[in-house]
Amino acid sequence: MNLTRAQKFQWYLEKGLAEGVHALPDPSVAGARNLVAALTARFEVLRTSIDHIDGEPRQVLHDTGDPLRVIDLDTPDELRPRMAALAEEFRLEQQGRPGALLARFFLLRTADSGWLGMVADNVAVDAAFHRVIEQETSRILGEPAGPDVLGGAEGIQPLAAAALEAGTRGTRDRERAAEMLRCHFATAPPRMHRRRPPGATAEGRYYRRVLEIPDADRLFAQLLAAGDTLPSALVLAAFTQLMCVRSDQDDCTVNVSMDNRHNRELRLTLCATAQRVPVTLSGAGRTLRAHAADVQRVLVDGYPVYGRYDPLDLIAERDGAQRRRGMCLTPDLAFNFVPPPQGWTSLLTGATRPLPVQDGTITGSTTGEVSYEYAASLSMRWADARAGRISIHGDSEALPPGDAAALLRGIELMLVRWADGRDSEPERIAGETGLSAPQRPGTAIRAGGRWIDVDPISRMLCERNDVVSAEVRTDPGDEARLIAYVMAAPGTNPRPDDLHAALLPAVGTGSLLVIPDRYEITDRTENACPSPPNLSSLPRRSTVSGPTAS
Known part of the structure; x- marks a missing residue:
C-alpha cells in the first residue's frame, strides 16, 4: 500500500526521529517483551517497513517488530545520554533505509529499576501519535491514562488511512491544499539565508541551544490567562519578529509543524499525521501583540486544509514558482510546538504556584551532524508536566550559537512580559538581549x-x-x-x-x-x-x- 501523505512528507522531506521512555513497574525482560508484543499488535506501524516496490516507496506490514534489546545501566543518570546514543545509532543504521523497520524498542534497566525506551522514524511516530502510544502503554500497565485521545475508537491503521486518502474525499482535500500551496508560493518571500554546503568538514557547525524553563506550566498558564492568543502563536510570533529584526527584513517564511489530529479521521490515524506547512509572516515595525494576532489568524485560517497536502504537490508548486519568480522559496526557518502532556485544561487548573522571576538556564552543544537543512529551527517541548524547553537547532554559518542564545533569551523576555500584561517591541528586546545583526557585505x-x-x-x-x-x-x-x-x-x-x-x-x-x-x-x-x-x-x-x- 502507498504511504500516507504525512508519511511521504517524512520520507521525502523531513527525515525526523521520535524517542521516549516509560518507567516500568516490572523491569523484567519477560514483562517488557509482553508489553512490546501488545503495543506492536495494537499499532501496525510499529512493525512496518518502507520498501521500494515498482520504483515507489510502499508500506510493508510484518508479523512482528524488531526484537527487544536489553541495555544495562549502572545508575538512572545514564538513562538520558544512553537514549540519545541509541537514537543516533538508529539514525545511522536504520532510518530511511528501505526494508528497515520503522521503530525499535529497548529495555533499559538498573539493578532495581527499568524503563521501556523507543526510537522511531517520524514516518511512523510523531509527537502527537507518541502521546497515543504512551496512553496505550499506561493502559496495558494498569496505570492512570487520562482522557482517551481516540475517544474510545479503535483507530485507523496506516494502510487504511492511505486508502482513505486515495478516495474521493481525500482527493478533494488534496486539491484544496494544493491550491493553498499555489497561492502561498505565488507571493512568498525568498528564504532568509543563503545555503552554504558543508566544506571538507562540518565539525562544530551545527548545534543546539536549549532554554530550560523549570516552571513552564505556570508561565504558559499565565499566557493563556492574559488573553485569547494561543501560546503557540505567541512563541512563533516572538521567534519570527526577532529573526526579522536581526536580518532587517520585512517578512519571512517558516515551516510550521502542524498537529493534524483535529482533522476528522486524522485524529484517529494510528501513525504520524503532522506535516510542516510553509507560512509567510510579516513582523516588521509592530509590537508583539499586533504580530501575534496576525500569526494566530494565519494559522487558524489554514485549518483544516493545512497538513492535507501531498508532499509531491508541494515540491511541484514550489519548484514551478521558483522558476517563474527567480527566487529560492525553500524555507530555512522551522517551528515545532508540542502541547503540555497533561493538556491545556489541566495545566490551567493545576499550575497554581507563583511565577518565578529568575531567568531560565541556557545550555548548548554541537550535534556532530554533517548537514542540516534549516538555518534555525525552534521547538517547544516538555520534560514533564511542569518543566519545558525552548530550543534552537541551528547552523552556525547562518545563526551563530551566541545569537541563538540571545534569541532564546529574547523570546523568554517577551513571554514573561506578556504574562505580566505588557507588550513588547522586538527592536528593543533585541537590544536588551544582545541579538546583533550580522555584518552586511558592501555589495x-x-x-x-x-x-x-x-x-x-x-x-x-x-x-x-x-x-x-x-x-x-x-x-x-x-x-x-x-x-x-x-x-x-x-x-x-x-x-x-x-x-x-x-x-x-x-x-x-x-x-x-x-x-x-x-x-x-x-x-x-x-x-x-x-x-x-x-x-x-x-x-x-x-x-x-x-x-x-x-
Whole structure:
C-alpha cells in the first residue's frame, strides 16, 4: 500500500526521529517483551517497513517488530545520554533505509529499576501519535491514562488511512491544499539565508541551544490567562519578529509543524499525521501583540486544509514558482510546538504556584551532524508536566550559537512580559538581549524589503564565456525588482533567457536567494569581471526583460 501523505512528507522531506521512555513497574525482560508484543499488535506501524516496490516507496506490514534489546545501566543518570546514543545509532543504521523497520524498542534497566525506551522514524511516530502510544502503554500497565485521545475508537491503521486518502474525499482535500500551496508560493518571500554546503568538514557547525524553563506550566498558564492568543502563536510570533529584526527584513517564511489530529479521521490515524506547512509572516515595525494576532489568524485560517497536502504537490508548486519568480522559496526557518502532556485544561487548573522571576538556564552543544537543512529551527517541548524547553537547532554559518542564545533569551523576555500584561517591541528586546545583526557585505543592496548580496550573482554571470562583466542593481522604477547590466564578450550574443537559465540552478540549491528580473546587455569590453561597467558611458545594444515575477 502507498504511504500516507504525512508519511511521504517524512520520507521525502523531513527525515525526523521520535524517542521516549516509560518507567516500568516490572523491569523484567519477560514483562517488557509482553508489553512490546501488545503495543506492536495494537499499532501496525510499529512493525512496518518502507520498501521500494515498482520504483515507489510502499508500506510493508510484518508479523512482528524488531526484537527487544536489553541495555544495562549502572545508575538512572545514564538513562538520558544512553537514549540519545541509541537514537543516533538508529539514525545511522536504520532510518530511511528501505526494508528497515520503522521503530525499535529497548529495555533499559538498573539493578532495581527499568524503563521501556523507543526510537522511531517520524514516518511512523510523531509527537502527537507518541502521546497515543504512551496512553496505550499506561493502559496495558494498569496505570492512570487520562482522557482517551481516540475517544474510545479503535483507530485507523496506516494502510487504511492511505486508502482513505486515495478516495474521493481525500482527493478533494488534496486539491484544496494544493491550491493553498499555489497561492502561498505565488507571493512568498525568498528564504532568509543563503545555503552554504558543508566544506571538507562540518565539525562544530551545527548545534543546539536549549532554554530550560523549570516552571513552564505556570508561565504558559499565565499566557493563556492574559488573553485569547494561543501560546503557540505567541512563541512563533516572538521567534519570527526577532529573526526579522536581526536580518532587517520585512517578512519571512517558516515551516510550521502542524498537529493534524483535529482533522476528522486524522485524529484517529494510528501513525504520524503532522506535516510542516510553509507560512509567510510579516513582523516588521509592530509590537508583539499586533504580530501575534496576525500569526494566530494565519494559522487558524489554514485549518483544516493545512497538513492535507501531498508532499509531491508541494515540491511541484514550489519548484514551478521558483522558476517563474527567480527566487529560492525553500524555507530555512522551522517551528515545532508540542502541547503540555497533561493538556491545556489541566495545566490551567493545576499550575497554581507563583511565577518565578529568575531567568531560565541556557545550555548548548554541537550535534556532530554533517548537514542540516534549516538555518534555525525552534521547538517547544516538555520534560514533564511542569518543566519545558525552548530550543534552537541551528547552523552556525547562518545563526551563530551566541545569537541563538540571545534569541532564546529574547523570546523568554517577551513571554514573561506578556504574562505580566505588557507588550513588547522586538527592536528593543533585541537590544536588551544582545541579538546583533550580522555584518552586511558592501555589495548588499536593499530590494523587496530585504538586503541582498548581489556580488554572488555578478560573479556567477561572469563565469560564463560570453560575459565580460556584470553589475546588479535595483530597478529605478520598482525597488523590489533587480536588473543585471551585462557586458557581452566580443563576438558573442548572450540572450536574457540564457542568463536566466544559467542562474536558476543556484536558486534551486539556495546558494542564490534571488536572481535578476531583467537583463540589460551592452557591447563594451574594456572592464574585467567582477568590476561593474561605467554604465553612463556605454553604448546600449539591447534592453531585454527576463521572466517576470508572477
